Amino acid sequence: MNSKPAITGDALRASVEETAGRLAGRPRPAVATLRSEPEISFEFFPPATTGDEHFRATLEALDPLGADFMSVTYGAGGSSQERTLAALQAINSRCQTPAMGHLTCIGASRDSVLEVVDSYAAAGINRILALRGDPPAGTTEFAAHADGFDGAVDLVAAIAGRGDFDLSVAAYPEKHPQARSAAADLDHLKRKLDAGARRAITQFFFEPDTFLSFRDRAAAAGISAPIIPGILPVMNLPRTLAMARQCGTAVPAWLGQLFQGLDDAPQIRQLVAATVTAELCTRLQDQGVHQFHFYTLNRPELTWSICHILGLRAAGSGNVAANLNQRIPAA
Ligand SMILES: Cc1cc2nc3c(=O)[nH]c(=O)nc-3n(C[C@H](O)[C@H](O)[C@H](O)COP(=O)(O)OP(=O)(O)OC[C@H]3O[C@@H](n4cnc5c(N)ncnc54)[C@H](O)[C@@H]3O)c2cc1C
Secondary structure (H helix, E strand, O other), X not given: OOOOOOOOHHHHHHHHHHHHHHHHOOOOOOHHHHOOOOEEEEEEOOOOOOOOHHHHHXXXXXXXXXXXXXXXXXXXXXXOHHHHHHHHHHHHHXXXXXXXXXXXXXXXXXXXXXXXXXXXXXXXXXXXXXXXOOOOOOOOOOOOOOOOOOOHHHHHHHHHOOXXXXXXXXXXXXXXXXXXXXXXXXXXXXXXXXXOOOEEEEEEOOOHXXXXXXXXXXXXXXXXXXEEEXXXXXXXXXXXXXXXXXXXXXXXXXXXXXXXXXXXXXXXXXXXXXXXXXXXXXXXXXXOOOEEEEEOOOOHHXXXXXXXXXXXXXXXXXXXXXXXXXXXXXX
């Protein structure tokens, strides 16, 4: 039994205020200890040359983090076909992490696209991100090749019928620029998944609510497959603005303000980028999101530090960190 007299009136108010003040002023606990480790994946573009030393080092740095897969982009129209395959083979031979090949069908015949599918399979790659691809520069409308696929739904169905592939498709939280409406875009996503894809990976976005409301709308539209948020760490604001314009992603004003005056300070930009991106991930984690697909832009140090903040550790982490630390770019 508590023999102390109850606190009442002004003393109670003062006590509550004092406690609230202490709570507000507490150091924020290390986020990593509070949440379970997320599942991650990494996206790269194929290096210009095979045997590229920077690409090898990038793979070596990120592989120990135990991602679900590492994906390599594919130039629409087949422009990077050989380099993409070579990069996928480099992942297969150097990494424990499985490789996922992107594949676009725009501007190509069905036969030539399916040949690429077969070359992926022959190289031991059964994970494919099946995409239509962007129309060539200067045009905004998709026009199917005379002997080609009608779009991603058609492509997914053809690959699914060709063998045992693990297929993913693209999704657009802020609507694809060519979609008639957000609802039509979701219908289309559902058709891609129903055609044989197991998951969707999203275009990048900057506000957690953009993804969370999309996730809710997708569930309401009957989509039950996992939707993995695509996370773009912003290192170079002008380049990000250009990419965002092209794919219809909104860039909040606060992001521009954060990078003001940092044009000549790449190391500080890196700190800001890691903080902002990790915060986006943790805010999503707080809403039950536990998978993240990182657009690495082939910059391992930034993605690695975000994963570190999120609590991911691997054997030899200290050495990897020391090596990466040397490589923070000078511009
Ligand atoms: C995670 C991710 C990775 C990517 N990787 C690459 C890459 O490696 N290489 C590359 O070139 N591009 C890549 N892209 C970009 C992608 O190719 C473009 O966004 C392209 O314009 C659309 O491809 P899609 O597969 O989403 O197309 P689709 O899903 O076929 O169509 C795009 C949109 O058009 C509308 N649409 C199409 N057909 C219909 C229809 N019959 N009825 C109604 N609406 C329709 C829908 O709104 C749909 O969302 C990637 C995108 C993402 C999100």
